[in-house]
Amino acid sequence: MxxxxxxxxxxxxxxxxxxxxxxxxxxxxxxxxxxxxxxxxxxxxxxxxxxxxxxxxxxxxxxxxxxxxxxxxxxxxxxxxxxxxxxxxxxxxxxxxxSPPGPSSAAGNVSKEDSEDGTDEDDDSDDDDDGDTDGNDGEDEKRAVKPSSQSDPRIYTVLSDFKGEQEGDLSVQRGEVLRIIRKTADGWWLVQDTKGSRGLVPRTYLKIGSGVDDDDEDEDDSDDDNEESEEEEEEVEELTEDRDKRRISSHTNWSTVRKALTEIDATDVLSAMGAIPSGFRPSTLNTLLVEEGETYRGSHYIQPELSQSQLSFKDLFLDPDTGRVRPCQVRTCVCFTLWGCRMIPTPGVGVQVLSRHIRLCAFDGAQVLSNIHTVRAAYNSKSPKTWSFSPRMTGILPTLLDGECFLRCDSTDPNLGILFELGVTFIRNSTGERGDLSCGWAFLKLTDDAGKPLPNRTYELPVNGGTPYETDVAVEASATKGSPGGVFQQMLQARRQPKLIVKLKSTNSRTRTQLSLLPDTLLHSLSCVHLLALHRQLLADTLLMDRPTMQDADLICSPILSTFPVLLDQTDLLDALRSAWLEAETSMSRAQKRDLSYLKQEFIKVYMSSVYFLLHSPSLPRHRWGDPPSEEQRARVVYATLETLKNLQHSTGQSGRPEVFVEQTHSHLAFDISELSFDLLRVAR
Missing domain, CATH: 1.20.58 (Methane Monooxygenase Hydroxylase; Chain G, domain 1)
Structure with a gap:
């Protein structure tokens, strides 16, 4: 057998x-x-x-x-x-x-790369090394290192100060002479200084020879050495950032765990424990949202942009004949749909996933060029590696789940495209720590090699591991590149590759007209375009028509302009406004829907009696991303308020009544002047 x-x-x-x-x-x-x-x-x-x-x-x-x-x-x-x-x-x-106290036969155990670099020098110094080994058996272990032989490949000089960070590291200073005891392929060498102390030092901090600046040499040689030393010091600074990565990838992997325990970072700890699949990284776009304040939020990009002179607006104009916002065409305006993702690895045991989502933005390969928009994925436990978007449900689809988006961008960069970062928000079961991980990223360049816009069709984008600034990093579920096999096996491997399916689509003329009224740069959900266009019209009326002069910068009393941008960061309130406005539109006639003046008045009424009230309600919990209990409580408060509004509408026969403000059953936060004041100088871009 x-x-x-x-x-x-x-x-x-x-x-x-x-x-x-x-x-x-x-x-x-x-x-x-x-x-x-x-x-x-x-x-x-x-x-x-x-x-x-x-x-x-x-x-x-x-x-x-x-x-x-x-x-x-x-x-x-x-x-x-x-x-x-x-x-x-x-x-x-x-x-x-x-390891022996000084140079010994074992010290010659170097990596292949190191042995090739120092072959000639090793041949010249073999006899000296043997003599040192035979004649110094009885010497003290802490004897001083002899810096006299520059031809000795085990005598090195420190190029830059290095401070040991972990147990086993040796702190050294620039110009100090060291003897190499053992070289390793990972770049961390075991060395001994003149005092006999031993430890690990990165090879990028060392230069072969016994001096950085030798006073005994003539001035020309000294200048050459100084220039060489400066060049090597610059190289050291460039390679310092890669030092920790090299050490982690070698036999000192456990240092990641020690670092994680000292910094108490949930992502690093789980990565070191192996609970996070390979290719996962801390979320790059989430870090921008958290650390850069409002810079990458939709609430910032919806504000008007000042021109170079700071005396007028760059992207907000009014047609004097019609009184409407003048349409503004940009270089790139696309609509697309997120269909789904497949073969996306899942985090390991010990963590609870709070949200699966995609963060997307305009990207040119080097920097983010728009706001960062987030779409949450629908998840089925029976198919954990498949993400879907825009689920069918009764009522309006929440903006957070809506995979139909638009991008307006006026950038001239030929590499302009859409960056998709697949991410999860998790909580660690044992400690309760929260974190945001990137499960991979995909990029859709919006032009072909000839510079023409991409046709409207479905695209399957490969999902890469690492960050958008890393290349050739695979995620755990990806097939091995170049693996042998027949056509059938290659087809099976292709199906195992993580993919993001995106469809570029066209829209009707009404939506295109509404999109042309929006800021030059914005990425958001298509279902909210009509609300954004109405806000844009009110903004133009207030800033271009109602101000005494174009140079006037006083505070403007406008509750809707001062609070509407908040809705782009709290999409459940934006959904509340959509729902309330939909109720109001059902009672309008066709003529009223075509009357812009009437629409603006009704929009202000609906806004003030729904979302504006919710923003200052003490019963509404503070918005927090990836917090299911808070999201559920906010949904209950929003639903109850909208029901009250609907009942008032039915009882009075009119939409958007402000009676909700004077009902005794509702309480309000203490009044703040910022609720009413629109500060142009503070919010304008």
């Missing part, structure tokens, strides 16, 4: 078991002083290399590599990664204990 074939994960598990067995044996031999120290040190290094190779192999494994389905695949893979990381920690500590 033929032996049973083992899966890829099972084979790696056997390798981990064997490494663990050899590690235990090595530790036991060291404790019992079996064999020489050099032999134990060599065994330790071999085990380190084997562990690193196995860990790399393990991280590259996917479910597609298995011969048959494996239950709890992700959890079992994470357990093996933790075992390997623990063994590497043990081996690193043991390596520091076993």
């Amino acid at each position: 033929a032996p049973k074939r083992r899966g890829a994960l099972q084979l790696v598990q056997r390798e981990v078991d064997e490494i663990n067995k050899q590690t235990d044996s090595l530790v036991k031999d060291v404790q019992n002083q079996v064999g020489s120290t050099e032999e134990a040190f060599q065994r330790c290094q071999e085990l380190q290399m084997s562990s690193e190779e196995t860990l790399k192999k393990l991280k590259e494994l996917t479910k597609a590599d298995e011969l048959a389905p494996v239950g709890n695949y992700d959890q079992r893979k994470q357990e093996e990664e933790r075992r390997l990381q623990n063994m590497l920690e043990r081996l690193n500590s043991l390596s520091l204990e076993l």
Whole structure:
């Protein structure tokens, strides 16, 4: 009977078991002083290399590599990664204990890249190293390093100050001379200073030779060295940002856990524990929304933009013949629909997902060019890796769930497109910490190679891992690139790739006309265009017609202009206004719907008796993203207020009555002058 074939994960598990067995044996031999120290040190290094190779192999494994389905695949893979990381920690500590005090035969164990860089120098210094090893067996371990031989490839000079951040690091200063004890492929070298202290230092901080500035040399040589040193110091500064990433990717992966525990960051902790799939990152667009204030919010972009002279408006004009806002055409105006996402990995155990959503904005590959709009995805537990949008439901579809959007942007950048960042808001079960993760991103460039607009059709966009500024980062569910197989296997792998389905669409003439009245740059839901256009008309009336002069900058008494932008950041209140306005429109005649003056008056009435009242109601909880209890309570308050408005409308026969303000059953927050005052100088862009 033929032996049973083992899966890829099972084979790696056997390798981990064997490494663990050899590690235990090595530790036991060291404790019992079996064999020489050099032999134990060599065994330790071999085990380190084997562990690193196995860990790399393990991280590259996917479910597609298995011969048959494996239950709890992700959890079992994470357990093996933790075992390997623990063994590497043990081996690193043991390596520091076993390493010789000075240069020895073991010090020549360098990576392939390092050995190629210093081949000639190593050949020249072999005899000197052997002599040092043979003649210094009885010297004190803390003897000073001899900086006399610049040809010695193990004598290096520090290019820039480095302060140790973790246990095992060695703090060094610029110009200090170090002897390299052991080089590793990850770029963190074990060194010894002139006082005999040992520790790890990044290789990017070191320069071969015994001096940065040598006073004994002539001025020309000194100037050349200084220029070279300055160039290398600039290189050090550029590479400093990558220092932590290199260390995490090597045998010191456990440092991520130590850093997470000290900074108490839920995202970093879960990433180190393996509870977050590969390719996930802290949300880039959410960070902009949180840290940049109103800069990337819709409430900022809906405000008028001043011209370069600051004496007029750049994107708000009035037609003197009709009294309406003058349409303004922009370079890019597209409408699109989010259809869905497939094969999106899910966070691991230990976290509760509060929201699955897509944040989207105009993007040119380097910077965000519009407000950041968020659309929440509908989730079905039976298909956890599939996201859908715009679910069918009774009544109006909430703006937060509406996948039909528009983008207006006047940028001339040829790389202009729409950035989609798939994200989740989660809470950690054990600690209650909240966080926002990016599950990947996709980019739809709005022009082809010839600079022509993309045709209206459906596009399947690949979802990339990492941040929008990273390239070639895959998410966990993606198939391995370049994997062998036939056409059928390639088709199966393509279906496993995370995808975002987006459809570019055309709109009717009425919607296009309303879009032309909006600001030059704005991204929002198509279902709210008519409300935004009415607000734009009121804004033009107040700023271009009612002001005494165009240079007048006094506060303007306008409750609707001072509070309407808030609705773009609190979409449940925007939905309340949509619902109340829909009720009012049902009672209007066709002639009234065509009368702009009548529409503006009714819009103000409806706004003041619904949303304006809600904004200053003490029973409405503060808006908080991704907080289901708060969202449910706000929905109840909004629904009750709209019901009161509807009952008043039926009893009086008129829409938008202000009686709701004087009812004894309702309370209000203390009055603030900011409720009524529109400050043009403060809000204008």
